[in-house]
Amino acid sequence: MTCNLSEPFGPTKDFARRLDAADKLAGFRGRFDLPRSPTGEPVIYFSGNSLGLKPKTVEGVIEQELADWRTLAVDAHLKGKTPWYSYHEVLVPAIERLVGARPGAGEVVVMNSLTVNLHLMLVSFYRPTKERHKIVMEYPAFPSDLYAVTTHLRTRGLDPRRSLVQVRPSDGEHCISTERIEGLLAEQGSEIALLLLPGVNFFTGQVFDIARIAAAARRHGCMVGFDLAHAAGNVILNLHDWDVDFACWCSYKYLNGGPGAVAGCFVHARHGNDPDRPRYAGWWGDDPQTRFQMHLQRDFVPQPGAAGWQVSNPSILSMAPLRASLEIFDEAGMAPLREKSRRLTGYLRYLLERAPGGCRGGAGGSAGGGGGGMRIITPPEPEAQGCQLSIQVHDDPLRRHQELLEGGAMCDFREPDVIRVAPVPLYNTFCEVWRFARLLTGAPSPEHC
Numbered sequence: 254m255t256c257n258l259s260e261p262f263g264p265t266k267d268f269a270r271r272l273d274a275a276d277k278l279a280g281f282r283g284r285f286d287l288p289r290s291p292t293g294e295p296v297i298y299f300s301g302n303s304l305g306l307k308p309k310t311v312e313g314v315i316e317q318e319l320a321d322w323r324t325l326a327v328d329a330h331l332k333g334k335t336p337w338y339s340y341h342e343v344l345v346p347a348i349e350r351l352v353g354a355r356p357g358a359g360e361v362v363v364m365n366s367l368t369v370n371l372h373l374m375l376v377s378f379y380r381p382t383k384e385r386h387k388i389v390m391e392y393p394a395f396p397s398d399l400y401a402v403t404t405h406l407r408t409r410g411l412d413p414r415r416s417l418v419q420v421r422p423s424d425g426e427h428c429i430s431t432e433r434i435e436g437l438l439a440e441q442g443s444e445i446a447l448l449l450l451p452g453v454n455f456f457t458g459q460v461f462d463i464a465r466i467a468a469a470a471r472r473h474g475c476m477v478g479f480d481l482a483h484a485a486g487n488v489i490l491n492l493h494d495w496d497v498d499f500a501c502w503c504s505y506k507y508l509n510g511g512p513g514a515v516a517g518c519f520v521h522a523r524h525g526n527d528p529d530r531p532r533y534a535g536w537w538g539d540d541p542q543t544r545f546q547m548h549l550q551r552d553f554v555p556q557p558g559a560a561g562w563q564v565s566n567p568s569i570l571s572m573a574p575l576r577a578s579l580e581i582f583d584e585a586g587m588a589p590l591r592e593k594s595r596r597l598t599g600y601l602r603y604l605l606e607r608a609p610g611g612c613r614g615g616a617g618g619s620a621g622g623g624g625g626g627m628r629i630i631t632p633p634e635p636e637a638q639g640c641q642l643s644i645q646v647h648d649d650p651l652r653r654h655q656e657l658l659e660g661g662a663m664c665d666f667r668e669p670d671v672i673r674v675a676p677v678p679l680y681n682t683f684c685e686v687w688r689f690a691r692l693l694t695g696a697p698s699p700e701h702c
């Protein structure tokens with residue numbers, strides 16, 4: 254397979270500097286707190302796919318809520334600076350823009366955490382019948398998603414060995430082609446109730462063609478939901494137009510909402526106003542106007558839209574940091590961020606592929622020249638690659654990872670042999686990419702840039 258060398262990149266340190274000088278988004282780096290090494294130097298933080306960095310404005314928004322709690326207590330629900338009763342609604346417009354929901358149509362809500370939301374969506378959108386009972390996932394799927402689906406099947410009295418189908422990559426490959434998913438639908442479509450797939454696979458970094466997969470699912474009469482944990486804030490999403498039934502994501506990865514931040518959920522407008530769709534309800538999904546008429550002992554009537562899936566009142570202290578981060582996303586805009594991300598990650602791929610001791614990318618690529626023994630398993634096509642590159646290291650991968658950490662770069666290692674790196678356009682630089690590539694390819698002295 255060809256390598257992605259089409260960008261006019263150059264290998265020198267000066268070239269990296271010029272890319273940074275021309276970067277219109279460079280100023281956003283100063284809005285984040287950068288983790289530092291013991292000597293006080295910022296580390297090369299390429300772990301934004303696990304936990305995004307902290308916006309410097311987070312203390313301020315949290316302090317505001319603490320102040321309202323301190324001075325107003327219960328009255329802050331209605332009289333706080335941002336009233337707590339409807340605090341979650343403040344986050345909705347920015348999230349609609351990030352995931353491509355129809356503005357003002359009530360398709361998104363922030364609530365709970367990711368896996369909890371997956372369970373809530375499975376209750377509503379996985380409606381197996383005797384003929385149509387299968388759920389399709391990818392291989393490898395994130396363990397939490399797999400546990401959610403398998404336990405869900407069991408609580409419905411179904412056997413995961415019969416009702417769960419995991420699409421695997423072709424032999425010798427790491428990524429799953431859309432044709433493979435379409436092929437599975439052609440073979441077993443009438444037995445498939447739901448496809449639950451990632452926007453971006455956590456392990457390989459592959460970006461899935463959501464539009465095409467959703468269209469194929471619809472042709473076969475299947476529901477289709479996406480886990481966007483690694484896609485939200487990373488790639489351009491158009492969930493409404495792509496006709497996705499539902500989607501869930503967490504907010505602490507690319508969205509920089511902080512550890513355990515409140516998660517997000519999309520329910521397409523065509524489902525949002527159907528009060529008969531089964532769901533697990535709680536009072537926060539009720540109509541906010543009548544929610545407190547507790548004496549009436551009414552039947553639950555969901556409020557319209559995704560908000561009708563809320564169960565409990567959400568954590569204000571978990572929503573506040575996300576609010577700070579979404580303001581930055583709105584200012585930068587997803588389209589320019591994606592554009593920079595293409596160049597940033599494309600540059601990393603270029604440097605790794607051309608270096609002696611570097612790696613070859615794509616399917617069937619061999620170990621690079623100079624005995625580097627590495628291979629980029631993230632697909633090389635620009636539309637199938639987000640921020641993350643997953644690098645398979647053949648020779649002593651744990652030691653290589655340890656050397657990266659000691660050299661001042663933070664990235665993660667996934668068993669058995671994959672180093673995942675995610676340069677993030679909001680706060681990473683081309684010089685960091687250049688320095689990282691030197692560290693990983695064993696160039697002498699981790700020069701500064």
Ligand SMILES: *Cc1c(COP(=O)(O)O)cnc(C)c1O
Pocket residue numbers: 366367368369395397398451455480482483503
């Ligand atoms: C990060 C991630 C999770 C984490 O789930 P939580 O419920 O937020 O703990 C789940 N699924 C995928 C695909 C992820 O990438």
